[in-house]
Structure formats: C-alpha cells, structure tokens
Amino acid sequence: GAVELGPYRHYMQKEIFEQPRAISDTLEGITAITPEIFGDKAYGIFKKIDSVLILACGTSYYSGMTAKYWIEAVAGVTCNVEIASEYRYRDSVPNPNSLVVTISQSGETADTLAALRHAQAQGMRHTLTICNAATSAMVRECELAYITRAGVEVGVASTKAFTTQLAALFLLTLSLAQVKGRLSDEQEAAQLKAMRHLPSAITAVLALEPQIIAWAEAFARKENALFLGRGLHYPIALEGALKLKEISYIHAEAYPAGELKHGPLALVTEEMPVVTVAPNDPMIEKLKSNMQEVRARGGELYVFADADSRITSGPGLHVIRLPEHYGLLSPILHVVPLQLLAYHTALARGTDVDKPRNLAKSVTVE
Ligand code: G6P
Numbered sequence: 122g123a124v125e126l127g128p129y130r131h132y133m134q135k136e137i138f139e140q141p142r143a144i145s146d147t148l149e150g151i152t153a154i155t156p157e158i159f160g161d162k163a164y165g166i167f168k169k170i171d172s173v174l175i176l177a178c179g180t181s182y183y184s185g186m187t188a189k190y191w192i193e194a195v196a197g198v199t200c201n202v203e204i205a206s207e208y209r210y211r212d213s214v215p216n217p218n219s220l221v222v223t224i225s226q227s228g229e230t231a232d233t234l235a236a237l238r239h240a241q242a243q244g245m246r247h248t249l250t251i252c253n254a255a256t257s258a259m260v261r262e263c264e265l266a267y268i269t270r271a272g273v274e275v276g277v278a279s280t281k282a283f284t285t286q287l288a289a290l291f292l293l294t295l296s297l298a299q300v301k302g303r304l305s306d307e308q309e310a311a312q313l314k315a316m317r318h319l320p321s322a323i324t325a326v327l328a329l330e331p332q333i334i335a336w337a338e339a340f341a342r343k344e345n346a347l348f349l350g351r352g353l354h355y356p357i358a359l360e361g362a363l364k365l366k367e368i369s370y371i372h373a374e375a376y377p378a379g380e381l382k383h384g385p386l387a388l389v390t391e392e393m394p395v396v397t398v399a400p401n402d403p404m405i406e407k408l409k410s411n412m413q414e415v416r417a418r419g420g421e422l423y424v425f426a427d428a429d430s431r432i433t434s435g436p437g438l439h440v441i442r443l444p445e446h447y448g449l450l451s452p453i454l455h456v457v458p459l460q461l462l463a464y465h466t467a468l469a470r471g472t473d474v475d476k477p478r479n480l481a482k483s484v485t486v487e
Contacts, residue, residue: 124273131474133276133368137460138327141320143281144453146270147288148316154295154309159249160265166247167300170220172199174245176208176236177224178484180279180363181286184251185224186356187452188290195304195449196297205236215243222293223250226274226282227483228257235487237262251289253282267292276475277482278367280460283360284323287453291316315450325444326457330465332441333458336423337465340371343394347385347420348375348459350398351408357452358398361459368467368477378411389420396462398455401427401446412438425458427451 129135156163173192175185185202192200205223209232221240225233228250237248237259249265253274260266269285295312298304340346346365350358355377362373376385378397389395395415399408409432412422416437423439426432427446434440447454467474 175202181224184286191294206232209236228254228259340466341469349378354398364463389418401430
C-alpha cells in the first residue's frame, strides 16, 4: 500500500508506536495559547458562547467524553457530548449560544455530518471541528477547525487519531479557559510545558509493551472482560473496552467504577478479568475500594497504576506501572497500554487486526 509497514506486523501496531510523532506534529507551532489557533473568528465566538455541544461517533465520541471533563473543570463552560446518530434524530433544545464541536478522524462520517447539519438547521451557527482530514466535508462545513496531524490511519481500530484528538481538545479547553478569564500566565506556561513533554512521556509508556504481551496471553483465553475507570479515565476505560471488542472479539464492557455495585458486580467471578485504569489522582482511594469489591468476588484485577501510586501486586491483582503521573493530560498516556493490550490479545487469538470483521474504517453511509 501507499503507507509502508516498516518493522511492524500490522498497521495498528505501527500507528500505536507513531503516537509520539503524531502528537508532536499536532502540537507543532503552538508556542502560546490563543483562540486564533482554531481560526480567525475564534476569539469572538469563544467570548460569546455559553456552552459546548460535542457530536461524534465511535472512538471520536470517547475523546469528546474526555473533553467534557476538561472543559467543565478547567474552562468552567458547560459541555454536553452526544452520539451523532442519536442527536440527529431526537428533538433537543437548540441553544444558539452553544459552540457545536464535531470530532472526526475522517471528516466524512455520515452520522456526524448529519448531526452537524441538524444543529445548524436549528440555528446553531457556531461550529468547530477537530478533524484529521484537512479537505473533508466536516472542515468545509464548520466555521472553525483544528486539523490533527496523525497522518493516514489505516487500521480500522483508531489509535493515533484518538490521542491527537485529545491533544487538540486540550488546546481547545485551554483556549476557552483563557477567553473566559480562567487561565493565568503561569498555568498557561505549565500546561504548554506538559504538552511539549507528551511525546517523550508516551515513548516511555510504549516501553511497557513486553509486560503487556505477558498479560495478553491470559486475556486471549477469556470471552469477557470488564474495564473500570473514574473521572477523566472513565472514557479511557470505554475506549479500552471498545478496542478489545473490535479487534479480539472478546466481549468487553466499561463502567465508571462507582457504578459497579449497580449491576456489573453480578458478573464478576474468577473467569472475569477486570482491567482498571488507576492513575494517581484524587479518586485513587475510591477506586481502591472498588477494586476490593472485585477481589472479594474472586475477580482478577489487571491494574494500570502510576509510578507513585501505592497499589502493589498480590494474589489476583496484577499491576503494570506507568512511568509518571501526568495530571490533566493523564488520559493521553493511560489509553496507550489499553491499545497495546487489545492489539496483543487480538494477535494471540489470530484475528485480522487491521480489518476486523463487519467493521469499516469510515462509515459514510447510514
Ligand atoms: C468507524 C471507525 C472508528 C471511528 C468511527 C468514527 O466506526 O471504525 O474507528 O472511531 O468510525 O469515525 P470518524 O472518522 O468520524 O472519527
């Protein structure tokens, strides 16, 4: 094909390993936070809007969910996220002062385009897209745009498009915060520094691959898996479960860990691996008690913890440590081992990793 595989076995693996480059390309030239990085008219629009409505499908929807946590916490702006195929057909209450944000790798997903047009038809004129295809319909039809520079993504299961979307959405969060008077110069400098360090932080996470391969051997023999996360990392748990089901065909579900006792705990037995995204954030103690609930039912925990967290391996509790805790940007790091876990589990099961059955890279028909 046009894109060479090089030393990799599959495009998905290549694209996972390209993420440091994809993020650094996406952030290239960003030396300060300013709304203009989203277009000339962005300042006036950001000043005026009182909320954000994100519309997307699939993996792009999960980057939108992550952005909701950022936008509300950092910019103090109300943010709703809707699955495009739902939004386009439901009677909702249009808010002309809302910024409509579509997120799309391809820029051509039929439901996302239709949702955008539906919002516009209802009088929502302020639109922005985060898109990986500069000449796509989405970019043409939105007032503002930020083009991610993931490069061509061949694997049907999205990886580098997702992390570059997150980088762009974090920039959006900071720009909104600035316009709303919630970003000091010190915070701006600190966040820019953290963003610049992302490529090397991701490279360090990619070095965990051998440990993840060992876990994948155990996963390959399972038919079900549960993913848990809280807060900013709940959408990352959802994305981890989606990756696993898409390419390994293992049934996987994700829950915000606080919901365990409202249903999924009934599924937990020795046969149920429970993947837990456990960054060392203010929710860690709550998460640990959720983990105990799983252990008490015999569930086997596979935990992605941060270097400085006090979670240690024991019977039925496996831990892989990420090199550092990364604050607000932590979801960008924590999704990477989940991508690798799905990839290596699929490899062990012998599925067609880059072209999973029944799925398409870009869904341009309804
Ligand atoms: C398909 C792909 C997914 C992708 C989704 C949305 O289902 O297989 O990887 O997340 O479409 O695509 P988009 O191009 O709009 O991000």
